[in-house]
Each structure stands twice: as C-alpha cells, then as structure tokens.
Amino acid sequence: GAWLGMLGGGQLGRMAVHAAQSLGYRVAVLEPDPASPAGAAADWHLQAAYTDPQALAELAKACGAVSTEFENVPAQVLDTLAASLPVAPAGAAVAVCQDRALEKAHFAKSGVPCAPHAVLCTPADLDAVPDALLPGILKTATMGYDGKGQRRVRSREELRAAFAELGGVRCVLEALLPLAAELSVIVARGRDGAMVTLPAQRNWHVGGILATTVVPATGIDPALIAQAEASARAIADAFGYVGVLCTEFFVLADGRLLANEMAPRPHNSGHHSINACTVSQFELQVRAMAGLPLGTPRLHSPAVMLNLLGDLWFDAQGAQREPDWPGVLALPGVHLHLYGKTEPRRARKMGHLTVTAGSQPEALAVARQVAARLGLPTDGLDGA
Ligand code: ATP
Numbered sequence: 001g002a003w004l005g006m007l008g009g010g011q012l013g014r015m016a017v018h019a020a021q022s023l024g025y026r027v028a029v030l031e032p033d034p035a036s037p038a039g040a041a042a043d044w045h046l047q048a049a050y051t052d053p054q055a056l057a058e059l060a061k062a063c064g065a066v067s068t069e070f071e072n073v074p075a076q077v078l079d080t081l082a083a084s085l086p087v088a089p090a091g092a093a094v095a096v097c098q099d100r101a102l103e104k105a106h107f108a109k110s111g112v113p114c115a116p117h118a119v120l121c122t123p124a125d126l127d128a129v130p131d132a133l134l135p136g137i138l139k140t141a142t143m144g145y146d147g148k149g150q151r152r153v154r155s156r157e158e159l160r161a162a163f164a165e166l167g168g169v170r171c172v173l174e175a176l177l178p179l180a181a182e183l184s185v186i187v188a189r190g191r192d193g194a195m196v197t198l199p200a201q202r203n204w205h206v207g208g209i210l211a212t213t214v215v216p217a218t219g220i221d222p223a224l225i226a227q228a229e230a231s232a233r234a235i236a237d238a239f240g241y242v243g244v245l246c247t248e249f250f251v252l253a254d255g256r257l258l259a260n261e262m263a264p265r266p267h268n269s270g271h272h273s274i275n276a277c278t279v280s281q282f283e284l285q286v287r288a289m290a291g292l293p294l295g296t297p298r299l300h301s302p303a304v305m306l307n308l309l310g311d312l313w314f315d316a317q318g319a320q321r322e323p324d325w326p327g328v329l330a331l332p333g334v335h336l337h338l339y340g341k342t343e344p345r346r347a348r349k350m351g352h353l354t355v356t357a358g359s360q361p362e363a364l365a366v367a368r369q370v371a372a373r374l375g376l377p378t379d380g381l382d383g384a
C-alpha cells in the first residue's frame, strides 16, 4: 500500500494515523519521543529529531505525501520536504500560524476582524501601548498553547512585570474582551482550492484549556455562525491553504465576531467529528494531503465532546487511579478515546469522550451524567 508521512507524535497524529490506516494507507511518523501516542499507532516510527536530515530523506523517499500534527515543527523542515513530495499544509502557512503577530496580520488580510492588539518587542515598546489595550492579555508571540505563555495585566506596571516574567521575548498584547461565547470552525481545503467546512463548534475553556465542545453550537445566532464559517473559509483561501485549518473565534457581548487564533491542523474542538460527522477532521487531513476528494462532511448526530485531563487519574488524596470507564461506557452514545499516554499528569490531555445522540437535549443530558460520574466541569452542559 501507499505510505503517508506525519511529523509529530502526539494524539492529533495518532488519530490521523488511524484515519489514514482506515483508508488503506500505511503511515510513517517522525517523532523523537520513543513512547509517543502516534508513534505507537504508526506502521513505521522514525525516531529522530524533526530536523534530522537523514530521517527527513528517508521519510521523503518512503512517502507519497507529508503532513504535520505538531504546530511548532520548524517551517523550514516543511519547505525542505516540499522539494521532493507534496506537503500539506505548506511551511509558509504554518509559519503564519506559529506567530501571533503574523497570524493577526493574516486575519486583517483575509478581511476578518480580530482583537485590538500591539506587538511588543522591547521594553521601550511598552510605553507606546495605548490605554485602550488595558486591561489586557499579554501572550508570547510564539510557542504558547493551553493558556501557557499568557499573563492578564491590569496596569502598565503589571504589563512591565509580565513582559519581564515571560522572558522579554516578542509578545502580543491584546485587549481583554468581554466574551459572550467562543466558537471554532474546521475548514479543509484541497490542492485544487475546493473547500469544505464542518459546522461551527461552541467551546468552553477552564483554566485556559478546552474543556467542552458542543455541536451544533448552542445559543448562537445562526447569522453569526454563518459569518464564522464564511470567515474561516476566507482565512484559508487568503493563503491558498492546503489541509485542515481550525480558526477560533470570540463572540463579544455586543454580538461582534472576532478571530482569536488558528491551528494549521486538526484541532481539539473538532474531535467530535470522529463520531458525529460523516467525514472526520482527521480523514479530511488525510484526503487533503493525499490529493483525494474531500467528500461532503455532514454532522449526522448532535455531539458533546469532553476533554479528559490527567487530573481525573488522581483521587482527592493524590493517589493514582483509573477513572470509571465501565461506568461511563454504560451510558448511551458514549465514545471513549484514550491516547495511550502512560504517565498521567495534571492538565495533560490523556483522552476525550464524545457523546452522540438523536437530539441535542439527549446528548447534553448524557454528558451531564458523564461529567457527574467522572467529576468533569459542567460548563456548557445546561444547553443555554
Ligand atoms: P490553545 O490551547 O487554544 O492554542 P492558547 O494558549 O493559544 O490556546 P488563546 O486561544 O490565545 O490561547 O487563549 C486561551 C483562552 O483565553 C481563549 O480561548 C479565551 O477563553 C481566553 N482569551 C484569550 N484571549 C482573550 C482576550 N483577548 N480577551 C478575553 N479572553 C481571552
């Protein structure tokens, strides 16, 4: 069978490997960690650094196309591979998604508004920050995820302290916005420019980490959802993107829609698509990279996705335990996905669980039961 390549060994790679194998491909994963979720699922685990020239040459020789699941893979590596085989997404697009300043410039270029912000490179730039950006959130321009590399600041003094605390590296300061809701949209774009979207997801974060995704998005004006989907398409089109792209949006208290950030790959908020859509975000990634038709993804069941963080693996005394999987699997429509990580740690993404049902109230009711049994946050589960 034909081979596909994946850079990165995390859970996103693991689920893409599963989707590729379902379509009859064999998959080579380049990942330095000997015990990674995707490496364990791969047909071939190339255990080497992402920049290792020999490993990259072997990958290019064996595979018909390559993609990435790891946001911070050096964009240069993708460019190198692109000299010998199709690479989706392209290094240039990944480089934009890796840098919050470039990302916001790309939103502007796409005609999609984002948060008022300033790019801060040196302590001197802090003095020029307009009052309108305070209170704000200071974010490192690169490398942040799950709320890491971010500080909320109320004053210039706090801004100065936070900038130093983040290491004096290039940052983006965003105004702290009154959020009414958060949405995200998955787009897949093929080499021929054809695009499909999955229906917008509504997301709830707890402690800066995604906790819950509900689809269809509850309590949001349909016109706003249409706007989010059109904006996500415009953003993908504006850089001739090939592959799966997820854009996160804020809905403000006054009803405005702003783009927050994007991920050049399948996204945690799209995990429900494995069980609730006719074509999952991972299958879309495989189809796009392999140059196959994208199909016609459709949500066939309302869904609620609950993230399973490492905290669940510890009891109140801090002793390690296995969560009550038989208890939740006894409930109707529960799909459990564990990533094969052997070491549970607090705030570490160990797996997720999707509830599907014939109606959204039913899906939410089962999700509330799951949350009660496992001790998960209940944000978003009241259906309001
Ligand atoms: P991810 O894990 O999604 O990549 P991240 O670390 O890149 O997260 P962001 O998406 O920038 O971080 O922010 C995390 C969360 O913090 C957002 O989903 C939102 O809830 C909140 N947040 C971020 N920026 C703002 C803002 N300007 N105003 C209000 N809330 C914000």
Ligand code: MG
Pocket: 144, 145, 146, 261
């Ligand atoms: Mg992010």
Ligand code: MG
Pocket: 248, 260, 261
């Ligand atoms: Mg985010």
